[in-house]
Amino acid sequence: MSLRALPVFFWAQSLRRQTVEKILVGLKRVVDYNVRVRVKNDGSGVETDGVKMSINPFDEIALEEALRIKERGEASEVIVLSIGTADSQQQLRTGLAMGADRAILVTTDEPLDPLSRARVFQEIINRESPDLVLLGKQAIDEDNNQTGQMLAAIWGRPQATFASEVAFEGNTAKVTREVDSGLETIEIDLPAVVTADLRLNEPRYVKLPDIMKAKKKPLDEIALGELGIERPPVINESSFAPPAVRQKGIMVEDVPGLLAALKDKGLL
Amino acid sequence: MANILIVAEHDGTSLNTSTAKCVTCAAQINGATITVAVLADDASSVAAEAAAIDGVQKVLAISHPTNASPLASAQAPQVASLADGYTHVFGPSTTFGKDLMPRVAALLGVNQVSDIMKVNGSHAFERPIYAGNAIVSVDAPADAVVVATVRTASFKAASAGGNAEVAETSTDAEIPNHTRYVSLQSGQSDRPDLQTAGKVVSGGRALASSENFDIIYTLADKMGAAVGASRAAVDAGYVPNEMQVGQTGKIIAPELYIAIGISGAIQHLTGIKDAGTIVAINKDEEAPIFEVADIGLVGDLFNVVPELTEALDS
Ligand SMILES: Cc1cc2nc3c(=O)[nH]c(=O)nc-3n(C[C@H](O)[C@H](O)[C@H](O)COP(=O)(O)OP(=O)(O)OC[C@H]3O[C@@H](n4cnc5c(N)ncnc54)[C@H](O)[C@@H]3O)c2cc1C
């Protein structure tokens, strides 16, 4: 290498160290958060027929973060992954329209437990070697809040859950986490799992031309059986019930009325 | 026979009440023997506190410098190695437990029961899904360890009065160093803690600025109440994130909850379902919060709140 090429070489090297290369994002298809879900009369489940389905809101935030990282020049590829029925193609297409480069759908007709899902992610990680896996902190259907932590455990890598800020420094990331006592900052080595909280960002809207463009982007399907994951014991869901409803109480006219009502209940 | 291990939540010096709530949940399992594990830099004082919880038979004090901060990746292998011989491993459904317990579960090769709200048997529980819009009854497999988080708003803290044995313990778990604690930024306040306070006054988007939020603080201070907020108020920057009540904030169960200028979105209501009495102050008589409020007052908060504060003076 000539001496004149050296500075460019080191500049390119330092750029390279800034880069996380590949980001893998999980997109779960869930009942839209605006839908008021109802338990079926026979208690066998929750009514999902004809109900609007969307990307889990936390996953949309995870994807938005991945796209911003890429747009800052800190990553070169964003892959979205969904595990579910063929219907999840819709959510992956939306993810592609938002800006993801390609999509993977692991198809299964039976719902999977969180640990099995984490094992699916692990299998895809083995194939794709991402430097960062961005998931939502929880899926708003089952509210499990497990998959990211489980994946980090079996992968043997760091986890930064409930993230509200992510910044890269070479091979590490500083992540601010929303915890009960405030905002915690941790430093993690890459590769790692980060799960998105609501305040990480505000996801972009998808524009029509992007939807058209997304149709040409690759969407690979892999049957769950092909991955050969070991299935753990599952927690059986035996019956579903609506929650106890709070009854509407009384209305008072003014502040003295409110004080009287509170005194009545022994609260003042 | 249920042999239950509970992972204690603490700040290094004192125990969080979430631990005593886990004890109450665990004690509802027939024939439960309850052990509390305290992982800390120096676990002695927190372990002594845990030993005084009624119903606790034994406390494991695991003192290790890496336990100075609650990093899930460092604590999970320790908890997983302690779990040997236990039928259940419980942690609170706080951000501490939500971060740690699934990592423990995965290391043990099992799924987790998230947010236990009711115990129906040693392996049978109820938990909320869809932001609390449905309650599902679950059966954990009988031949595997049960790893679970306990929804703290569903259980009262076990009282003091116990006198358990404290055992200094160490584990041979391999602790990774790929994750490092940097800092914690928390709005120090002398006000009661939002998660345990008997009374909570919350403000919403209607407050319109952080300066205006002062009227909420003033009312809360007069009542000896903690202060909470809706997500809209947090997102707008009127108050810090740790004050958010709801699905993605804190799930609380105070005796009295006063919602001021909060519309009552389902995600907010998820956080206050177990409150004793809900009071709503809102200028829109159609606001959904009135559907669940025990006492409702239609009015402009900028008139009502100062008047209420003043009335409490006399
Ligand atoms: C996945 C997800 C998770 C979420 N998690 C949470 C959560 O944990 N907690 C949460 O709170 N929200 C959460 N949200 C947001 C939630 O949907 C609502 O947007 C939010 O709760 C609204 O906050 P608000 O009631 O303060 O604001 P608004 O809905 O705007 O209500 C303001 C209310 O103030 C009243 N008002 C206005 N001026 C006055 C006045 N002068 N005097 C009296 N009343 C007045 C209005 O009539 C109105 O009812 C979540 C949303 C999503 C999608």
Ligand SMILES: Nc1ncnc2c1ncn2[C@@H]1O[C@H](COP(=O)(O)O)[C@@H](O)[C@H]1O
């Ligand atoms: N079926 C799925 N497909 C893709 N991602 C998923 C799936 N299930 C869970 N995830 C990811 O894991 C996160 C946490 O989910 P959960 O543990 O189910 O609350 C979600 O926000 C998603 O990012």
